[in-house]
Amino acid sequence: MTDRYGVIGHPIAHSKSPVIHGLFATQTDQDISYEAFDIPPAELSTTINKLIQDGIKGLNVTVPLKKEVAELVDHLSDRAQLAGAVNTIDVKNGRISGDNTDGVGLVRDLRDNLGIDLMDSRLLILGAGGATRGIVPSLLEAGATSIRIANRTLEKARGLADQYRSLGAVTPCRFDELERESFDLIINATSAGLHGESPPFPTSIITPDVVCYDLSYAMRDTPFTAWAREHGARQVHQGWGMLVEQAAESFFIWRGIRPETGPVLKQLP
Ligand code: NDP
Numbered sequence: 001m002t003d004r005y006g007v008i009g010h011p012i013a014h015s016k017s018p019v020i021h022g023l024f025a026t027q028t029d030q031d032i033s034y035e036a037f038d039i040p041p042a043e044l045s046t047t048i049n050k051l052i053q054d055g056i057k058g059l060n061v062t063v064p065l066k067k068e069v070a071e072l073v074d075h076l077s078d079r080a081q082l083a084g085a086v087n088t089i090d091v092k093n094g095r096i097s098g099d100n101t102d103g104v105g106l107v108r109d110l111r112d113n114l115g116i117d118l119m120d121s122r123l124l125i126l127g128a129g130g131a132t133r134g135i136v137p138s139l140l141e142a143g144a145t146s147i148r149i150a151n152r153t154l155e156k157a158r159g160l161a162d163q164y165r166s167l168g169a170v171t172p173c174r175f176d177e178l179e180r181e182s183f184d185l186i187i188n189a190t191s192a193g194l195h196g197e198s199p200p201f202p203t204s205i206i207t208p209d210v211v212c213y214d215l216s217y218a219m220r221d222t223p224f225t226a227w228a229r230e231h232g233a234r235q236v237h238q239g240w241g242m243l244v245e246q247a248a249e250s251f252f253i254w255r256g257i258r259p260e261t262g263p264v265l266k267q268l269p
Contacts, residue, residue: 004055005254006035008048009062013038016268017060020247023267024259032057032255044068052091058254059089060247063191066100066130073098083134084163088250099253102131103138105246106187106215106239111142113241113265116185116211119143124183126175126201126224127190128156131215135189136160140168148183150175152190152199175201182207186233188214188224198223206231215239219269240268 007017013036021034037059039047044065051059061069066085070076073086077099080086086098110116123144125132128151136147146169151157157172164170179202186206192199193216206212212228217238221229225236244261252258 001031003030003032003057004035005032005058005060006037006051006056007060007062008037008039008044008065010038010040010064012036012062015062016243017062017247020244020264020268021251023264024248024251027263028251028255028257028259030255030257039065041065041068045072048072048089052096057091058250060250061087061089063130066134070098072096079103079134079137082137083130085130085133087134087246088253090253099250100134101246101249101253102134102242103136104249105244106135106242107138107142108245108249108261109239109241110185110213113245113261114235114237116235118185120145121184122182123147124178124181124186124205125149126186126188126199127151128153128160128172129189129191132160132189135187136164136170137167140164140170145169146171148173148178148181150178150201175199178202178205180204183210186210186212186228188212188216188222190224191216193218193223196223198227201227203231206233208232209234211235211237213237213239215242217243217269241265244268 069086073096075097080098080100083100088099090097149157161170161172212233214222214224217240
């Protein structure tokens with residue numbers, strides 16, 4: 001019988017997850033279906049319960065539901081607990097488990113696909129939302145020596161830095177405090193580009209050696225990758241690889257099979 005999976009978010013029409021998981025299923029010969037469900041936050045709990053009653057085996061979770069879902073599941077993996085956010089729900093024998101594959105997905109893309117050495121690197125993350133929460137522990141584990149978290153709302157960056165300080169050198173600041181600082185890798189984890197906005201990042205952070213990575217992805221340059229390119233960054237990347245790698249880790253959790261990501265990545269823009 002075909003096993004049902006899906007992705008939940010609000011909005012969800014833009015999601016590439018159905019295409020990615022469809023390609024994984026064909027490649028690994030798995031009999032699954034994968035649908036997108038638009039769930040307003042107020043209807044989250046009742047809709048998830050209904051989907052599970054109807055036999056759904058697993059769900060990906062995207063903006064803005066990751067934090068709320070972490071409070072609804074029966075069990076959290078260590079990395080989901082640390083992140084306080086869930087992007088993968090697995091339903092087995094009536095038990096609902098929550099995991100977070102964003103961090104491992106990003107690190108695999110940076111290190112394995114793009115050949116970026118994270119060992120002893122100095123990182124800047126712009127933004128302090130759910131995605132930042134998920135990626136900081138994995139980046140520290142991969143060898144980053146320091147992570148600066150800059151955010152429009154300083155309190156949120158402070159909260160994250162406090163939460164992760166025991167894991168490594170994580171410090172918070174505002175965007176305008178970044179003048180005269182330099183980094184090996186800058187990760188844009190704001191959602192500003194989705195709304196066509198360009199936050200006031202100081203241009204001085206774009207040095208000739210810096211690599212810039214936008215978690216967001218688009219058919220062309222995102223506002224951040226265009227800005228970083230214009231100011232002379234050494235390399236500029238979008239989050240397509242992270243998207244595929246985090247999906248592959250979810251697929252592995254559900255099916256126990258690790259799909260090859262390279263061929264799938266080639267079929268996306
Ligand atoms: P959240 O809504 O949790 O956080 C959004 C962040 O963006 C906050 O830090 C917010 O700042 C900041 N922000 C939003 N608008 C502006 C603005 N105009 N100026 C400055 N800062 C702004 O989103 P997520 O953390 O879940 O996602 C962030 C991005 O990462 C999204 O674009 C998402 O699509 C992408 N993503 C990509 C993945 C991939 O696989 N490639 C996986 C996960 C996420 P403040 O706190 O001040 O409100």
